[in-house]
Structures are given as structure tokens and as C-alpha cells.
Amino acid sequence: MGTPNILVARIDNRLVHGQVGMTWVNTIGANLLIVANDAVAKDEVQQNLMEMVIPDTVGIRFFTLDKTIRIISKAAPFQKILLVMKTPQDAFTLIKGGVPIKKLNIGNLHFAEGKKQLSATVSVSEEDVEIFNRLHSMGIRLEVQGIPNERATDLMTLLKKVQ
Numbered sequence: 001m002g003t004p005n006i007l008v009a010r011i012d013n014r015l016v017h018g019q020v021g022m023t024w025v026n027t028i029g030a031n032l033l034i035v036a037n038d039a040v041a042k043d044e045v046q047q048n049l050m051e052m053v054i055p056d057t058v059g060i061r062f063f064t065l066d067k068t069i070r071i072i073s074k075a076a077p078f079q080k081i082l083l084v085m086k087t088p089q090d091a092f093t094l095i096k097g098g099v100p101i102k103k104l105n106i107g108n109l110h111f112a113e114g115k116k117q118l119s120a121t122v123s124v125s126e127e128d129v130e131i132f133n134r135l136h137s138m139g140i141r142l143e144v145q146g147i148p149n150e151r152a153t154d155l156m157t158l159l160k161k162v163q
Helices: 020-027 044-054 065-074 088-096 126-137 155-162
Strands: 006-011 032-036 058-063 082-087 104-109 140-146
Touching: 006 020, 006 088, 006 126, 020 082, 032 088, 044 058, 044 155, 065 082, 065 088, 082 088, 088 126, 088 140, 140 155
Parallel strands: 006 082, 006 104, 032 058, 032 082, 104 140
Antiparallel strands: none
16 A cells, blocks of 8 residues: 555645636646545536546546545556545544545635634535544645635634634
């Protein structure tokens, strides 16, 4: 069992859309996009929409959280992975399951009733805050960054401002 070559682990409630599909993949040089989400793993319509926005040179896989935990360590060294998750909860499940993530890129968590807005693109619920605090205490770096050429902001700094 090797260590998978995860270039970026990103939380984005939109998962794969034009911006992620092109900008992130091209900037970091990923050749495999893994979407780890239980609902999308069963939804061919969503999968087809995501496949349309990424270059043909890049592979894309849609795995449940459980399958991601079970097989990611079998990834070959030449597979340069962009791992995309929908929620902080998904990320926490993967990390607890042994997926070797040291840093999380938080791209987009949409605003909804009862959430606190941290930045233009990131809003968090009480549960999100709790999970981010747990991840932080596990030594995971948490950075808010919409697109690669944007300066990353430390999520814990943003959280302190709204608490």
C-alpha cells in the first residue's frame, strides 16, 4: 500500500464545475480527479455534467466515501490527484478513515439560513465549525482559497472573527 499522490484536497459544495475542472486541474497539474461523495457516486446525471467540464487528458472517478477510504492507497505514483469533497463532514470521514490529507483547501460552502459568512464564498454552520475545530486539532491545515492564484486565507483566523 503506497501513499496516494494527493496534490490538493478541496471542499467545494459545487464539487466539479468549470472553475475547478479547468483552473485547478491545469494549475496543479492533476491527471486524476476523484470526487468523494456518496450521493454523486450514485447519480449519473451529475457525473455526466462534471465530466463535461474537465479536459479529456484528465481522468475522473466518482467514489463513495467508503470506497475512497478503501482504494485511494492503491493509486499509482503517476496519478496526480485532485480530491474533491462536498462538505467538511465528508472530509472528516475520509481523514478519520485514513486518507492521508494534511491540508484542506476550502473553496465554496454556500450561504444558508443559520450559517455565518466567513468570506465571499464560505459560510459555516455550527456543525461545520465543530468539524473544522476537530480537524484543526488533528493538525490539518485549513485554507480558504477560491482559485489557485488567489491568496489562501487561514480558516481558523476567519473563524475567530465571527465567534
